[in-house]
Amino acid sequence: MSGFDKVVSSFDAAMEGLEDNMTVIAGGFGLCGIPEGSIAQIKKMGTKGLTIVSNNCGVDGFGLGILLEDKQVKKMISSYVGENALFEQQLLNGELEVELTPQGTLAEKMRAGGAGIPAFYTATGYGTPVGEGKEVKEFNGRPYILEESITGDFAIVKAWKADRYGNCIYRHTAQNFNPMAATAGKITVVEVEEIVEPGTLDPAHIHTPGIYVDRVIPGTFEKRIERRVTAK
Amino acid sequence: MSGFDKVVSSFDAAMEGLEDNMTVIAGGFGLCGIPEGSIAQIKKMGTKGLTIVSNNCGVDGFGLGILLEDKQVKKMISSYVGENALFEQQLLNGELEVELTPQGTLAEKMRAGGAGIPAFYTATGYGTPVGEGKEVKEFNGRPYILEESITGDFAIVKAWKADRYGNCIYRHTAQNFNPMAATAGKITVVEVEEIVEPGTLDPAHIHTPGIYVDRVIPGTFEKRIERRVTAK
Amino acid sequence: MALTRDQIAMRVAQEFQDGNYVNLGIGIPTLAANYVPQGISVMLQSENGLLGMGPYPTEDEIDADMINAGKETVTAITGASIFSSAESFAMIRGGHVDFTVLGAFEVDVNGNIASWMIPGKLIKGMGGAMDLVAGAKNIIVTMTHADKHGNSKLLQECTLPLTGVNCITRIITDLAVMEVKDGAFYLRERAPGVSVEEIQQKTAGKLVVEGDVPEMTFA
């Protein structure tokens, strides 16, 4: 089954083929479950003009935020941004474009992109700035807007464990956007805490089947916590 | 957490509220993973004029096929039917209406119904009898047809294990249409091989979260095999 | 007297029924989890992908992979389930969440809500708010009745960009409980010691007062 062995040995190999002006879909929510090594690799490569699709854009100095330092990002498609000063500054300077998308619509756009559904109707955003310019259609007397799907040249994903065939599982709420991102990349790169042999993961409990995955790379993770709150 | 205890003690209670002319979504593929007890209960209740949404309609004398015996089914929405003589006969007599729907479109219609998406575009069926009369729209130069979602008054689902809160897991390929069916019923009834205490199932590996489930009932299953094929 | 934040949260919690699945926004809504009445259980949904959110963790329990929609470290209760954000919003969009409680800048008599964007100020985004107001069966808005300059937040028509239209049915402020229907705010309860006149004066949109309006009670 050598043709199904997706494991690569370096982040250089994992991100090979990434070029200026490409679209990259990134898993993660806040700083939870983000593909730290792939992001670092993009920074190292210096790729410019990127469109990044991710619920958030990290913080100053961590997560996707580090791609702002050398102005590698042309456009963010996100539901919530501005946890970082650099982001705010580049946005106000007009150096960065932002397409704000409701969180559930964003998740569904990625899922639809991976599933070959070019567009779907949702009530989310009807009558708001999000709905402006979009097709409206009534179903059962309620108006809905048409939202188009998203696919990327690359998807960068963080999983807990993957086997050599690319079957992945996620840990706790680090799952978040990762499974949809994994389906929506022309090339999907999954970085993992642990690589296991095929057969280790229960076939019925695989979150991302290997068919969606092109490259698997073992990573090391800082797992920075954005809001550490404890019980009193 | 008594308000979340979904377990009921009889199929009478499980199917309470089912009335003539309702729509019932049924999980299962062929005879695999079908809600045997809920189907038997519908037969016992004698409810008439039902629209049944299910990939198949069982066989003579088993599965959904038994609902044909007393002409309880007005309409089937399925991708593949006619494994039973009674079905064929009622169809030819005009006693039964069939809406043939491609298998993937059927699965996605149920998923969309449960997910509050009233309609989606798909390439499946464009240019075929399935696409007739449906809206067509081009995305990236390819034509797609608009398909509307499906919801049911009841969904009847077969799971392997469920906890009292309705969190379910499915066994092997008996998963099939069950997870989508579970999301798309106004009242979702899950019959299971085993009821377990909350906390028994790994939260990250639950196939159907309890929020979709209204009633859980322990069942007994014949699990008839439609095509027994063995290695030579 | 106007209610405190915790009192608003207490009043919100009185709306919950046993077995409700509830999504609580950041701020006052989150506090409501502390005041769920005796004998009532609710299960908290966090839109990043957690059903059955528990309390904040102890120092020993902290896990970077377990956070809530506010990006705070959190725990899961026994019987919780964890899933993708697409599945999470399928629940929300599909109307499976019974209650959503969230804050707002403005609400109007047609049930429109503005809660995410103030033109001229930096816009951070709507997060899941638009999905939540479009999807939940019941939405409760919690906010102060007026802003710090005394301007009413209960308007005839929202002035800020909207989060959702025709979706708000219940508002709980520091002064009152109101139902939104038929193009008006219907006053249902007053905060203890707050007069109908004061509420009337601080409500810019059409307010309907039917009969004697009772004071809120707290157990």
Place this chain on the structure above:
Amino acid sequence: MALTRDQIAMRVAQEFQDGNYVNLGIGIPTLAANYVPQGISVMLQSENGLLGMGPYPTEDEIDADMINAGKETVTAITGASIFSSAESFAMIRGGHVDFTVLGAFEVDVNGNIASWMIPGKLIKGMGGAMDLVAGAKNIIVTMTHADKHGNSKLLQECTLPLTGVNCITRIITDLAVMEVKDGAFYLRERAPGVSVEEIQQKTAGKLVVEGDVPEMTFA
């Protein structure tokens, strides 16, 4: 000589490349799994919800909960994954399956295929065929070149209700391998001992023959 069913399947299997995800329809396509060349691995997808379908079970292994899309008892290989039918068709519709091999009643020069419905006969349904032909990256049709009455199944325009449009790029029959492009069938290979003339005669749609057409080879 026209190929046997097994020989057609053998020729189909030569199309596979190492690492391909493949969905095989009922009949001849399923046989192709028996002839995957040495050194090549493919993973079989079964559209009810199984990636990594294995051989038929032994009597001891039979499990009613483990079936394939043809409703036959089956096994899963090491490293398989099992999922819902919605997820399964997300893979198919999203173009993640590399090859689909399926039978047909008719194919035409525009890559249209008719495979599910004969008016006047009882219609059982399309199952997953419409999704598969709309979704897979490469579709191979396997069939006999002509029906039992000698009528060509390779037409200028399909006469039966379609399964999909502009989707067939490769056809492997008992007589020939053909590519479908630019409104014609391009003859690429002949079955051993079958003349171009015979293929021409049994092909009703426009057939393009370029240079010497080689015979198929079997290892």
